[in-house]
Amino acid sequence: MTIKKRILIVSLGGTIAMTTDAAPGLVPTLALDDLLRRSPALASLGAIETWPLAGLPSASLAIAQIIELAHGLRRRFADGCDGAVVVQGTDTLEETAFLLDCLLPGDQPVVVTGAMRGSNAPGADGPANLVDAVRVATDEQSRGMGTLVVFDGEIHAARFVRKTHTLSLAAFRSVGRAALGRVVADEVHVSAGVGRVAAIERVDPAREWPVALFRFAMGADDRVLKRLPDLGYGGLVIEGAGGGHVSACLMPAVRALAAKMPVVLASRCPEGPVLRATYAYPGSEMDLLSAGVLHAGDLCGLKARLLLSLLLMAQEDGADLAARFRARAWSGSQPHMETIS
Structure with missing residues (x-):
């Protein structure tokens, strides 16, 4: 019997948790449990745990909140959690990923993802991005690679990833180099690595x-x-x-x-x-x-x-x-x- 890996999904908010049900434009309406129900494949990928940390547009996130997130992830990893996925808005996604990469030691994968389209929009990309992110977080190839960003089937290192388009579903890319890998036909393919340095300690x-x-x-x-x-x-x-x-x-x-x-x-x-x-x-x-x-x-x-x-x-x-x-x-x-x- 295969033991499922323990994967923590943390929600900070963002477009992935927004709909137009309550306003003429996108606003936060979905809880983390709502996101999980829209991605039923997650249950087969790992033992999913949840942490609804915030429900904010990403431009309103602060550095202190990401430091709090990093401290919480350290505690969960020490308690035996095998990896984590963080979902948030795309506007500052690259900044959250870089902060976590600077702050987290150890080999447990941390994957950041989100969505470019609201949850009730035609062709909403949030469910697929979330499933891909969990696949990467459970894959042994991801261990020791630091914080990753998974978006539109591509795997990027936090250090190099940038949001390069305001609307495209493929808004994120590794500027100046190829992506680290891809999720293809439900399989994780990693073709490159990235150098790491020690985590920054005693950040207050x-x-x-x-x-x-x-x-x-x-x-x-x-x-x-x-x-x-x-x-x-x-x-x-x-x-x-x-x-x-x-x-x-x-x-x-x-x-x-x-x-x-x-x-x-x-x-x-x-x-x-x-x-x-x-x-x-x-x-x-x-x-x-x-x-x-x-x-x-x-x-x-x-x-x-x-x-x-x-x-x-x-x-x-x-x-x-x-x-x-x-x-x-x-x-x-x-x-x-x-x-x-």
């Missing part, structure tokens, strides 16, 4: 310092940057143009900020890493990095901001913060496990 939301995200645009001035310390910000991520560039007129403000708080340089381009030593003009990546700005690797601005926020909540500062940021920013390029002491 009570110590949260806001981290600003500044996207450079032609003609941008330094008024917002100059106000950040007075507004209580503890860090800054700059999404530079191209390989990581800003106008020369912003450099005095950036240099001043880098002397007071961690500043990270990402790119506003959807694909490709920040450059290191290609351009040397004022405002170039070489100028910014020489000012003490940290390199985001191939992390997008959203994920660089989340990583910096977690390190600040872990009371990392100075050289330790910079070292841990660099280790995780570049971890996905390595096919082996890295350890941070």
Whole structure:
């Protein structure tokens, strides 16, 4: 007799739990048990446990709630749970997945999914995504791969996945690389892995310092940057143009900020890493990095901001913060496990 794996399904809300029954537009109406009833195949895939944590549109989720989720998942895994599936709205799905990937140790699979169409819409994709996610969570190939996103039959690493379309059922893809695998004919096929680093420990939301995200645009001035310390910000991520560039007129403000708080340089381009030593003009990546700005690797601005926020909540500062940021920013390029002491 085959023993079914214990799989926890956590609901945070989102389109997958919304219908137009009570309003002219989509609003939250379905409880987690309602979602399970719409996917009867789940009962044959594992011993399903549930945790209805929230029922929010994903834009209203906070970092503290995802930290609470991570703590809860650690407890469930310690109690013998074999894996977890998190369902939520797609607007911030990539951010939840990345936070969980940063916070959770161990080999138990964690899969995040959702839906692009409301539950009562023709061709609603939520039930299929949920079943695929549970299949991946129960599959041995998923162990040790960190947090995954399963959407429209594809399996993505939390580090690389991005929402790339506002309406398409295939809205999520691994930017700059192929997906890790697919669910085909009820079978999980994994063709690639991803490097991992140690989980970030001792993260306390009570110590949260806001981290600003500044996207450079032609003609941008330094008024917002100059106000950040007075507004209580503890860090800054700059999404530079191209390989990581800003106008020369912003450099005095950036240099001043880098002397007071961690500043990270990402790119506003959807694909490709920040450059290191290609351009040397004022405002170039070489100028910014020489000012003490940290390199985001191939992390997008959203994920660089989340990583910096977690390190600040872990009371990392100075050289330790910079070292841990660099280790995780570049971890996905390595096919082996890295350890941070």
